[in-house]
Amino acid sequence: MNNNLHMQTDNWLISRALTEAAGPWDHRLFHDDDGECFCRLILASDGIQFVPDAKSYYRDTESQSVSHIGRSEKKMEAQLFAMKLQIGYLRAREDSHRIRAACLTYLQDWLPNFYPNRPDLVQQAHQLAATLGGGLSLPRASWKFAWIEKLFGLAAAKYTQSYYNQTKCSVLRAWDKMMHCLWGDPRLHSQETSPVVSWVRGLRVGIDEYQTCYSAG
DSSP: OOSOOOOOGGGOOOOHHHHHHHOOOOTTOSSSHHHHHHHHHHHHSSOOOOOTTOOOOOOOOGGGSTTOOTTOHHHHHHHHHHHHHHHHHHHHHOOOHHHHHHHHHHHHHHGGGTTTTOHHHHHHHHHHHHHTTOOOOOOOOOGGGHHHHHHHOHHHHHHHHHHHHHHHHHHHHHHHHHHHHHHTOHHHHTOTTOHHHHHHHHHHHHHHHHHHHHHHO
């Protein structure tokens, strides 16, 4: 929570004994049900063993994914509800200054999902922050979209940023798919001296490096 490091669902390998100890999936949650579940799993465990060489493959479905909140009222409400549950679990284990500080950071990081579309949820987040002994600052648009916020407001800036990110991901995905089709063509591999092979390989390396930089921030 303190560093906003949340691992995707299929990254975890969990024993049946631990799953039963943590309890079943909470079907009341329309969003962040995995976050709430893994919060309980982590708290019920003796610790986490990270395996750096392990890999998993994840199919990105963009805005159709359940993890994408967008403007869904149900998902916003479920997100805050799940956050309240997780903060409660953590404070029940240890209600120290460092825990409350991490919970405040957690609320601040996710506040943009509710502001300015749901002022009622923002108010609830502020009230929860007060019980933690702190406060929340209102979100601001990133520097790329700050001019839009000044002219049209934060809601317009958030929509523009979301549309921009989705478009960029779509372009990268389409480009990567095209490169994969070219790279996977056996006719290209059979012509080791062909300049086409060299061009495709160089282009493929370039797009991989670009995507790595893009994923890193």
